[in-house]
Amino acid sequence: MAIHIIIDGYNLIRQSSDLARLDRQDLQLGREALVDLLAAYKKIKPHKITVVFDGAGQPSLYGSRERAKGITIRYSQGGESADDLIRRMARKEKTKALVVSSDREVMAAAESAGATVMDSPSFEEKVAMASYLAIKGDGETVDSRGWVPTTRKKGPSRRLSKRKRKEKARIGKL
Template identity: 80%
Template sequence: MAIHIIIDGYNLIRRSPELAGLDRQDLQLGREALVDLLAAYKKLKPHKITVVFDGSAEPTLYGSRDRAKGIAIRYSHGGESADDVIRRMANREKAKALVVSSDREVMSAAEAAGATVMDSAAFEDKIAMARYLAVKGDGEAIESSGWVPTTRKKGPSRRLPKRKRRARARVEKL
């Protein structure tokens, strides 16, 4: 199943130490740095990615939808917040969506809609790990010298509920 990653843009920018510094210099600089980071991640993991920004302060020259480097960018209309747009997208996408935000209200609404949720810091760690593995490689083949004795039990461990197993599978695809 394809994953649609829906990101609360300003939330992720302001939670990230490197992006927050750029955001303090210039708002547009922070947005561009986030899109560049996500475009590099998209080259490694070809998931559909949408970043949602608050657009109430944006001039009317900008459309509510844009696309840059393969990343869909959405701005909220005047009178609504990016959180409202994210909730609406999570309701529409349901189980296909993975919502990235540190806002508790957004996370609980997305989870109630059936979407998987992830904290902004955890998503940034996933991006960093994907970049690291791309540079390092997926690992070298380890030659086995045969059977290794172990005391590990072979029976089934405690199994998570089906909904949580599916959510874990979506997160592991990142």
Template identity: 45%
Template sequence: MWIIVDGYNLIRQWPELAMLDRADLQSGREALLQELRGYQRAKRHRVTVIFDGRERGGISGGTEKAGGIEVRYSRQGETADEVIAQLVAKVGAGAVVVSSDREIQAAARRHGAAPLPAEEFIERIEASRIAALKGGDEDDRPQKSGKGTAHRLPKRERREERRLKGL
């Protein structure tokens, strides 16, 4: 599975990282990459993080590797949202796109990728970290009883659910 992350969107949805980001952009980025490296080690997914190059401190464009995480910066005159949309158009259904930005979520759906709000991804990362410490499965959440009115999600939503289950 390929996880494409809207970098600054995820940082600013994560209270601890948002504090670091307000003090220093580089600190926020480094803290995010550290969290993602731990998650990637545990889950073995391909992870690409996209940042706006203009927020990088004047340097724009480029790709680098940071401990197994691919990091891309948008070029001058281009936004991270545009880079994400282009990447999702190439990858399509093989991707999960992490962002709380509605436009990015819509672009992901248009190309068959599964959108995942930043808040939900943060919960998954934290659950994975706790599971690693406990040595168990992070899905120790209580399951629904199955009682009540049967409701089947639309086909597109069921496909997204199946893809997200592997996270």
């Protein structure tokens, strides 16, 4: 199943130390740095990515809906916040969506719509790890010992709920 990553753009920028520094210099510089970071991530993991910015009453370089470097960029229109747009997109995408935001209201609304949620610092960490592993390699070693007997019991009592297992699988794809 394909994942559609919906990102609260300014939230992620301001939660990241590197992007926040660029954002303080110039708002457009911060947005471009985020799009560059996501474009590099998209080359490693080809998920559909949409970044949502507050754009009410603001002219933008990209327009209200644009694609740059394979990333869909959306700006909220007048009278609507980026949070409202993210909530609406999460309701539309349901279980296919992974919403990245540290805003509790957005996370709760997306989760109630059936989407998987992740806070901004965790997503930034996943992106950094993916780029590190792409450069370094997976680093997985094959255990040649084969099966090792164990007395550890496994079974339904240790099993996550079906919903939690699906969320874990979606996050694992990052």
